[in-house]
Amino acid sequence: MTHVLIVSAFMFFTGVCGFIIRRNMITILMSIELILNAVNINMVVFNKFLYPDQLQGQFFALFIVGIAAAEASVAIALIINIYRKLSSINVEQVNEMKY
Amino acid sequence: MNYSYTVLILLIPILVFLLTGLLGMKFKPIVSGIVGTVGLGIVFLLSWYTAWQYFFVGGQVNGEFEKIIAMSMHWIQFTDKLAIQIGILLDPISVMMLVVVSSVSFMVHIYSLGYMKGEKGFARFYAFLSLFTFSMLGLVVATNIFQMYIFWELVGVSSFLLIGFYYQKPSAVAASKKAFIVTRFADLGFLIGILLISFYTGTFDFQTLTGADHSIFESAASASFIGMSVMTWACLLIFMGGAGKSAMFPFHIWLPDAMEGPTPVSALIHAATMVVAGVYLVARMFPVFFFQAPDALEAIAYIGGFTSLFAAVIAVTQFDIKRVLAFSTLSQIGYMMLALGVSGYEGHEGVGYMASMFHLFTHAFFKALLFLGAGSIIHAVHSNVMQDMGGLRKYMPITHITFLIACLTIAGVPFLSAFFSKDEILVAAFEHNKFLFAVEYLVAGITAFYMFRLYFNIFWGKDRHYHHTPHEAPKVMTIPLMILAFGSIFAGYVPFTRLITADSRGFESHMDFAIAIPSVLIGLVGIGLAWILYKKENPLPDRIAAALGGFYKTVYNKFYIDELYLFITKKIIFNYISRPVAWFDRHIVDGTMNGIGWLTVTSSKKIKGLQSGYLPQYGMVFALAAVVLVLIFAYLIG
């Protein structure tokens, strides 16, 4: 089981790296999806290997997927709005809430 | 014997000050004048009544006049044992001073109704006069040395306000600053002296300090500092405060410049009352000086003698009549200090103390008369200097006669008041220290000489053509002159030796002809010299002055003491002490403060980059922080 956990950890940190490195807002969104997926795998694995008599992990993973969908749609809406205003989806240009 | 009405003597002047100061502008100026004069009149009557009660009705108890506390009020509590009271102490010298201060002040109030008429700030003048009277009265009736110090400072403030009355004249402002700074500097010594004495004896109270029980000074007897005992230091420091206020050398520099104030102010403050505060202080603390620090008394005598000679010599050369009178005051106060310095304590040995107080009493009258007379002359001629005057005896008869009476008094002519008081001083000096006696004898002659130089130059000499004929002063100004002349003549007949002495017991005294006759003779010699040189106008004085050349010039410039002080302050203190301190303050102290500000601003500029609004940076910081926290938890706790 630990091998799976290592894989999911790798995916998680890959997503974090992508979140930090990437400049396009949509690619950042994709990295977030990677992170969420890694968490999902973790939930399912724990459920299957540690607590096979319960279904908590699966339901949790289910809800995470649902929430991810909602969040992605709102994010896309925001991105489209920003694109209309700035004609670019470079995240470095969205920095007006600063000092 | 109930003396609680004496509290009115203090309350009335301060009330008048508040009334005229706050409300004086709303009424016509003359109203403030009337209020001030009436208030002072009441105080005058109360003081004389108190004196009569104290000396003649109450009289001596067990052979001595006892000190009576008429009223005492607890004011500040410093520690369990140390507290400051404010109260009224009645004893021979304080009652005498009450009479002196209230009489002269009352005369000045009446006189100013005429002299200051039409001046801007008439109400302000009367307010300040009342403030001054209040402060001086509080000083003389102080029950403890701290109260005296408080009123001492108040007197200094009133003097500052009054000297600088014509505040638009730069010379007046400079003079008032000079007076205040010099006296304040001397008060530093006074304060240290007070602290020393109260530290060793544990009390501020005069009754305890000057009482018969000397055990409170035991703890001080063994302490010493650079060879002199602590008590000598304390008494010398207290005398330093008195020397500043009484303009003893080297603190005398403020008194001639203080003549910038209006003439009634000079009469009240700088002739009769404030400048004798130093003498009064030494007299008040006399038992302490005599028993604990006799060396300090010697020093006082020498300083007094030197000042009187110094001032008399300068007075011979001055042309401004008020300055001549100022130096004359310095000289007479020198006499008083010397008399205190050579005094003993018991019975007839205390003749110096008695003589000093006696001379204070008579001096108040004739010096105030001289100044007020000078005021009426200045009022008539509109100038201060002798060269603009001459032959005034034809135009101003009353002023002439009263001024002549005062000059005769100060010269020591027999049967006028100062003859008696000055002689007692000479007797005391003769018995104690022949050298000082010789100095004072010489000064008596010089005094007669310069006073009559002044007199002849004003009222005789060349008849000048005046722009408009000088007229005699109005009645409101001449009546005080006449009253004061009356006082000058008859004040000598008060039986001082029975009333006011060092040990509060009286002693009988008699005329000592061996001293009296030579002093009258030297007075007549001085008058004669002045007659020859000044009665008719002639070139003789100028030729003598030219012959004396450099010496004359030095004396005329008051021995360049002012220039010396200015040099010391500007070149030495400013350059070597003030400038480094100012540099330190500006660069290091302020620099630190500015530096802290600069540091805050710069560091905040650097830190604000964290709030860049840049999303990935936020994410990175978040992830980094999470990793670090996990590490910390894992390794510290796990």
Added chain:
Amino acid sequence: MALNVLMFYLLSAVIVIFSVLTITSRRILRAAFFLLCVLVGTAGFYFMVDYQFMAGVQLVLYAGGIVVLIIFSILLTSHISYKFPQPEAGRLVMGLLVGIGGLVLSTMAIMKYAFKATENAALKVDMNAIGTQLLGTGKNGYALPFEVISILLLAAMIGAIIIAKKGR
């Protein structure tokens, strides 16, 4: 090697390689495609552990919904053939640092921890069990979260419509 293990390594390789490719690809549409592959790999993984419902949900929602949404937004907002510039060195270093640091940390944590499995009997995971528990109100019932998430989805829909509306 058993087929199990082989399958596992294959799927892991897919996941790992494609996720790295997603974040380092320089063309945006390719990144989206690599994301799709990762999601499919994850679904395959779910199939491997017998969680068919989960796998189905993953495929339908993630692969079929979200990736399509992403591709639509790419088409709406940028040039398809736009080539990204290289990320600047500073950020690259920081990102790698964080990522690799975290990875090492979690790996060490995982290896050190002794995972203890429960001894209860395994539950049969089939649609019946999932359904009753999802909508049940008993001890392990998830009816409340179900309702809440449906409201959340409603709110998300309304919010997305309002945000993306053309302004007046």
